[in-house]
Amino acid sequence: MNHGNVVHVIGTGTIGEPLIGLLCDAKDDLGIDEVTFYKHSPTLEDRPKIKGMINRGANLCVSTDKVKEFQELGLEPMYEAEEAIKRSSVIIDCTPKGTGMMNKEKYYNKYKTKIKGFIAQGSEFGFGKMYALGINDEAITKKDQFIHVVSCNTHNMAVLINTLAIEKKKSHLKEGRFLCIRRANDISQVKSFVPSPEVGSHKDEKMGTHHAVDVYHLYKTLGINLNVFSSAMKLNTQYMHCIWYDLKLDTKITKDAAIKKFMENPRVAVTYKKSANLVFSFGRDHGHYGRILDQTVVVIPTIHVINENEIIGFCFTPQDGNALLSSIAATERFLYPDSYEEKLKCLGAFLMQEV
Numbered sequence: 001m002n003h004g005n006v007v008h009v010i011g012t013g014t015i016g017e018p019l020i021g022l023l024c025d026a027k028d029d030l031g032i033d034e035v036t037f038y039k040h041s042p043t044l045e046d047r048p049k050i051k052g053m054i055n056r057g058a059n060l061c062v063s064t065d066k067v068k069e070f071q072e073l074g075l076e077p078m079y080e081a082e083e084a085i086k087r088s089s090v091i092i093d094c095t096p097k098g099t100g101m102m103n104k105e106k107y108y109n110k111y112k113t114k115i116k117g118f119i120a121q122g123s124e125f126g127f128g129k130m131y132a133l134g135i136n137d138e139a140i141t142k143k144d145q146f147i148h149v150v151s152c153n154t155h156n157m158a159v160l161i162n163t164l165a166i167e168k169k170k171s172h173l174k175e176g177r178f179l180c181i182r183r184a185n186d187i188s189q190v191k192s193f194v195p196s197p198e199v200g201s202h203k204d205e206k207m208g209t210h211h212a213v214d215v216y217h218l219y220k221t222l223g224i225n226l227n228v229f230s231s232a233m234k235l236n237t238q239y240m241h242c243i244w245y246d247l248k249l250d251t252k253i254t255k256d257a258a259i260k261k262f263m264e265n266p267r268v269a270v271t272y273k274k275s276a277n278l279v280f281s282f283g284r285d286h287g288h289y290g291r292i293l294d295q296t297v298v299v300i301p302t303i304h305v306i307n308e309n310e311i312i313g314f315c316f317t318p319q320d321g322n323a324l325l326s327s328i329a330a331t332e333r334f335l336y337p338d339s340y341e342e343k344l345k346c347l348g349a350f351l352m353q354e355v
Contacts, residue, residue, distance in 0.1 A: 003033070003034065003087045003089075004033030004034060004089075005031060005032050005033045005034075005089045005090075005335050006032075006033060006034045006035075006036060006087055006088045006089050006090075007023055007032050007034075007035050007036070007088065007089065007090050007091075007092065007331055007335075008035075008036045008037070008038070008061070008084055008085065008087075008088035008090070008091050008092070009023070009035070009036070009037040009038070009058075009091075009092045009094060010037070010038045010091065010092070010093045010094060010095055010103065011038070011040075011093065011094035011095040011096075011099075012037060012039055012046070012049065012050070012053070012094075013094060013095075013096070013188075014186045014188055014189070014319070014320045015094045015121050015320040015323060015324065015327075016037065016094035017049060017053065017289070018288070018289035018291050018320065018321075018324060019092065019094060019324050019327060019328075020035060020037050020053050020056070020058050021053065021056055021288070021289050022288055022289065022324060022328065022350075023035045023058075023328065023331075024053075024056040024057045024058050025056065025288070026328075026346055026347065027057070029343065029346035030328070030331075030332060030335075030343055030346065031332075031335060031336060031343055032335070034059065035057065035058040035059070036058065036059045036060075036061050036078065036079060036084050036087075036088070037053060037058050037059070037060065037061065038061045038062070038081055038084060039060060039061070039062055039070075040062075040063075041066075042062070042066055042069040042070045042072075042073055042075070044073065047073050047074070047075065050075055051075070054075070059078035059079065060075060060076070060077045060078055061077060061078060061079040061080065061081055061083075061084035062077040062080070062081060063080065063081040064080050064081070067080070082107065085107050085108075085111060085115075086111060086114065088115055089115065089116050089334070089335060090115070090116055090117050090118075090119065090331045090334045090335060091108065091115060091117075091118050091119065092119045092120075092121075092327055092331065093118065093119065093120045093121065093124070093127075094121050097124070098124075100120035100121070100124040100127055101120075101124055101126065101127060104118070104120075104127060104146070108146075112145060116145075116334040116335065117145050117146070117147065117330070117331075117333075117334030118145060118146050118147070119146075119147045119148075119149055119327055119330045119331065120146075120147075120148050120149070121149050121151075121323060121327065124148055125148070125214070125217075126148075127146055127147075127148040128144065128145070128146025128147045128148045129144045129146065129147055129148065129221060130148050130150050130214070130217055130218045130221060131147050131148065131149055131150065131218075131326060131330055132149070132150050132154065132155050132158050132159075132218060132295070132326050133267070133295075133325050133326040133329040134159070134162070134267050134295070135155075135158045135159065135162050135218060135219075136218060136219070136221045136222050137329075138222070139221035139222050140330075140333065142337055147330045149323050149326045149327050149330060150214055150215075150218055150323070150326075151211075151214065151323070152241065152317050152318065152319050152320060152321070152322055152323055153180050153182070153211050153241055153243065153317050154211060154214040154215050154218060155295045155296075155317075155322040155323060155326065156241075156243055156295060156296040156315065156317040156322065157176075157178055157211060157212070157215045157228075157230070157243065157245070158215050158218055158219070158295070159265070159267055159268060159295040159296050160176075160243075160245050160247065160296060160298075160315065161173055161176060161215070161219070161226065161228075161247065162265075163261050163262055163265045163268060164247055164249070164253070164258060164261055164262075164311055165247055165249055166224075169222070171219070171224045171226065172249045172250050172251045173226060173227065173228075173247060173248070173249060173250075174227065174248040174249060174250050174309075175227045175228070175229075175247075175248045176212075176226065176227065176228040176229070176245070176246070176247050176248070177228075177229050177230075177245070177246040177247075178211060178212065178228070178229070178230040178231070178243055178244070178245050178246075179230070179231050179232070179233070179243065179244040180209065180211050180230055180231070180232040180233075180241060180243055180317075181232075181233055181235055181241065181242040181243065181244065182232060182233065182234045182235065182241045183234070183235065183237050183238055183239055183240055183241055183276075183319075184234050184235065184236055184237065184238060185238060186238065186319065186320075187238045187239075193236065193238070194234050194235075194236050195236060196236055197233055197234065197235050197236065198233060198234045199231075199232075199233045200231065200232035200233060200234070202231065206229075207228060207229050207230065208229045208230045208231050208232075209230045209231060209232045211230040211232060212228040212229050212230035215228055215230075216228055237276065239276040239277050239279075239280040240276040240279060240280050240316045240317060240318070240319060241316065241317035241319065242276060242314060242315070242316050242317070243296075243314070243315050243316075243317060244312075244313075244314055245311075245312065245313060245314075245315065246310065246311075246312045247310065247311045247312075248309060248310045249309045249310070249311070250309070251309065252308045252309055253305060253308065253309060253311060254305060254308070255303055255304065255305045258303055258305060258311050259300060259303055262298045262300075262303075263353075266348070266351055266353075267294055267295045267296075267322075267325075267351065268294060268295065268296055268298055269292060269294035269296070269297045269298070269318075269351070269352045269353060269354060269355045270297070270298050270299075270300050270353070270354055270355070271297050271298070271299055271300065271316075271354065271355040272299075272300055272301060273299070273355065274299060274301065274302070276316055279292075279297055279316050279355050282355045283318065283321070283355070286352065287321065287350070287352070288350050291318065291319070291320065291321035291324065292318035292321045292322075292352060292355065293318065293321045293322065293324055293325050293347075293350045293351055293352075294318055294321070294322065294351055294352055295318070295322040295325075296315045296316070296317065296318070296322070297315055297316040297317075297318060297355050298313065298315045299313065299314045299315055299316070302314040325347060325350075325351075328344070328347065329344055332344055
C-alpha cells in the first residue's frame with residue numbers, strides 16, 4: 001500500500017521540533033506528501049508545542065497505551081507508534097543520546113526492507129554512515145540506508161576544514177586544534193545548567209574530546225586522514241557554542257584569502273559581531289524557527305594568520321540549526337536519489353550570508 005512520501009520524525013526536542021516545522025513549511029518544494037511525528041510523553045507543558053506542529057500540518061503519532069492520555073489533553077493522535085514507522089518512507093530519529101541505537105535494534109532493522117532510509121542525529125555513533133551536507137556528499141552511496149548526521153560542533157569543525165584546507169578533494173591540513181566552548185544547555189532546556197565554566201577531560205588518547213574524533217571519522221568516509229585535536233569546556237550561558245580554531249596548512253595563505261574563502265562558501269555565515277547573544281538574537285529574529293541554518297558563523301575580526309600558513313580565529317556554532325539542513329538533504333537523497341540536488345535548492349533561502 002503506497003502512502004506517498006511520508007517523512008516520520010521521532011522526538012520533538014531541540015532538533016525534532018524545528019525539523020518538523022521546516023519539513024512542513026517546505027514540503028511541497030521537497031516533494032513530501034505527509035509529515036508525521038512521534039511524541040513519547042503526554043504532558044500539559046508540551047501541549048502548545050504539539051498543537052503548533054499539528055497546525056503546521058504534521059500528524060501526531062503516539063504509542064497505543066498513551067492514546068487516551070493524549071486525547072484527555074485535547075490532542076488527537078493520527079497513528080499508533082509502530083504503524084507510523086511501518087507507513088514511512090524515511091525516518092528521522094531525533095531522540096536523546098543512545099535512544100536512536102535502541103530504536104534501530106528494536107524497530108528499524110525489522111522494517112528496513114519496506115523503508116527507504118533511516119537518519120539519526122548527533123551522538124549516535126555507529127548508527128550508520130556519518131554525514132554532513134557539503135562535506136562528504138560523494139561518500140554517500142545508494143547502499144547507505146542508515147545515515148548518522150553528525151553533531152552541531154562537528155559540522156562547524158568540518159566546514160572550517162573544508163573551507164580553508166580542502167582543495168580538489170585533497171587535504172592541506174597539517175594539524176587542526178579546536179577548543180569547543182559550549183553553552184551549558186539550550187534556552188529550551190531547564191536541566192544541566194552549570195554555575196561556572198566547567199572544563200572537559202580528554203578521553204581520547206590521540207584526539208582529545210569526541211568532537212575531533214567525530215570530524216576525523218567524518219572525513220575518513222572520503223579517505224582523508226586528519227590530524228586533529230579538540231578540547232571542550234562549558235560556559236554558564238544558554239546562547240551559542242563558540243569554537244576557537246587553529247589550522248596549520250601545508251600551503252601558504254593570507255588573511256584576506258582566508259576571509260574570501262569563508263565569504264564564498266554558501267554554508268558559512270560571516271559576522272562582525274563579537275558577542276554570542278547578538279548573533280543568537282539575529283537568528284531568533286531572522287532565522288526559520290529562530291534558527292541559523294548555516295554550518296558556522298565565522299567572526300571576521302578574529303581571523304588571524306601567522307607564518308603565512310596558520311589560521312586562527314573564533315566562530316559560533318548554530319546549535320541544532322546546522323544539522324537540520326543535513327537531515328533534510330539526507331531525506332531528499334532517499335526520496336529522490338537522482339534529483340535531490342534540485343529539490344534542495346528551495347532551502348537556499350534559509351541560509352544567511354551575513355549575521
